[in-house]
Amino acid sequence: MHKKIWFKIHWILGITAGIILLVVGISGATLSFEKEIIKFINKDTFVVSVPSEAKLSTKELLEKFQTNFPKAKINSISFSSDATASTTINIAGEGKDARRGITYYVNPYTAEVLPQIKGKDFFAFMLQLHRWLAFEGTMREVGKQIVAISTIALVILALSGIVVYWGRIKHSFFKSFTFKFKHKGRAFLSTMHSAVGMWVLPFYLLAALTGLFWSYDWYNAALYKIAGVEKPQRNMPAQMKNPQQGDNSQGQRAPRNKDNQRVDGEKVEQIPTSQNIATFDDYQKAVDLFNTTIQMNYYTASVKFPPKGTVYSFSYLIDKSDYFREVNTLELDINSNEVIKHDKFEDKPLNEQLMRSILPLHTGEYFGLIGQIGMFLASALMALFTITGFMLYINRHKKKRNNLNH
Incomplete structure (x- = not known):
């Protein structure tokens, strides 16, 4: 595909999906250290003093x-x-x-x-904003799809960005990770946009490709199939359970009706409440x-x-x-x-560990504190890309208009 076409795709997706990605990025950055923040501001709840007596x-x-x-x-x-x-x-x-x-x-x-947790309502709202733009009711699915489409746009933006700036990358790979403040105007914005993009590119691809795990069932199923891992089954019907296990072999309550009767398919039997x-x-x-x-x-x-x-x-x-x-x-x-x-x-095995670790991969926690900080910075820097992207877009069209007037 011609570089000019990739350039147009990059800018069109950046303009259309930029605001949504900004919201998703900032909310994601806010959630990056949720557990640590919650524990820090609720020390009286999570931590107790140790007396001389045993527990x-x-x-x-x-x-x-x-x-x-x-x-x-x-x-x-x-x-x-x-x-x-x-x-x-x-x-x-x-x-x-x-x-x-x-x-x-x-x-x-x-x-x-101990005192109830403070701050969890704020982070619950941030999670709703991150996953479905905080839409409620029937609009939640709409918000979910908007976020999903924007996530796909992020993957294309990352790949098209490499094509757009390939000349700079090919000329000097390591130099493409840097920019100079001596540059002015559009040149400074462009080099900063591309240089910072090189640093966060792996984080954006990882966040996007794992984030789609919760967006589409077909994508979810495809990941399990590629990994060669059996997808966990939830809400398994009673008739599909192993009859040798019994209804309570997993320590779970069988479904009951309002009269405290267990319902197994079409069979209803009275459960003694005192035995x-x-x-x-x-x-x-x-x-x-x-x-x-x-x-x-x-x-x-x-x-x-x-x-x-x-x-x-x-x-x-x-x-x-x-x-x-x-x-x-x-x-x-x-x-x-x-x-x-x-x-x-x-x-x-590693493939099953990875499929159990989609969320830590998404947040960067899979790679320890360094990965967590890296994903936090990458998410927060989405604001930088949105702002500089719009500035470059406005600057480019202003330049075009000035050329036409002359």
Whole structure:
């Protein structure tokens, strides 16, 4: 394709998608250090002082919490081997909290309920802005598609930018990463635009190609197929489950109707509400068995409470993990004290690890702090590209108009 055509494509996409990419970039930069910022401004919630007494046992902690919230139905508990870390307890919620429940941060030494998290509403809005331009209701899908199309435009912009500035890159590759302040006007804007673009190009391609993972099902499925990894199935119908596992082998509640009856396809059977219900003693036994099994320090561990049955499912992140998606899962039967399944992230082949790490790749966290900072800077610099791009566009058309007048 002729260079002039690539030039037109670059400028047309830059002008049409520039504002959307600016919004997506700035919101992405804001989200880059969300976890660190939230933890910093909520130290009283995440960090507790260590007294001379030992931590309360899981049973004691849950009993004290249940005393403070007698009507609460506890869904799960998350804890850490770090002596200064608070514990979180999730309970069933209603309305907008029905899906994720309500999470309380608790002092593991006293069972005191700690202050609620500050700042999460702001970052929740930033995420909505980043993913679907903060549109609500039926317009959310429209916002999602606008962001997706702009993301595709970013890929084309990055590649067409290489073509447009290929002469400079080919002439002196390493010099193409620099620009000089002695240049004035359009020459300065052009060299700065291209030089900074060379630095952030890998970040933009990585962010765009991973960001499309959440935009299109066909793209999502294609990535799994290319990687040779089976795509996880969610909301599997009851009739497709392994009959040998039983309804509660994964420690999950079977769907019920308003009369507390389990619904398995067309079959409805009454579930006793007072029999075989797990007790806090069972939870204590499960946590003790978990600690005995893994025998290592962990950053966090979570366990969901089954409504009945003896199999407990844990997910945990060891303290040496490089990023938050290196999650391991462990299923334990407290009746037989056996390990049903132990799925370690480190044992997975690279292709499966990468498919489990799409979000850390997208944010740069996969590459550690340097990658996280690099993605933050690249996202923030989207403002620079939008502004200089528009300035170059205006400057170019002004020059054309002046030439026509003369």
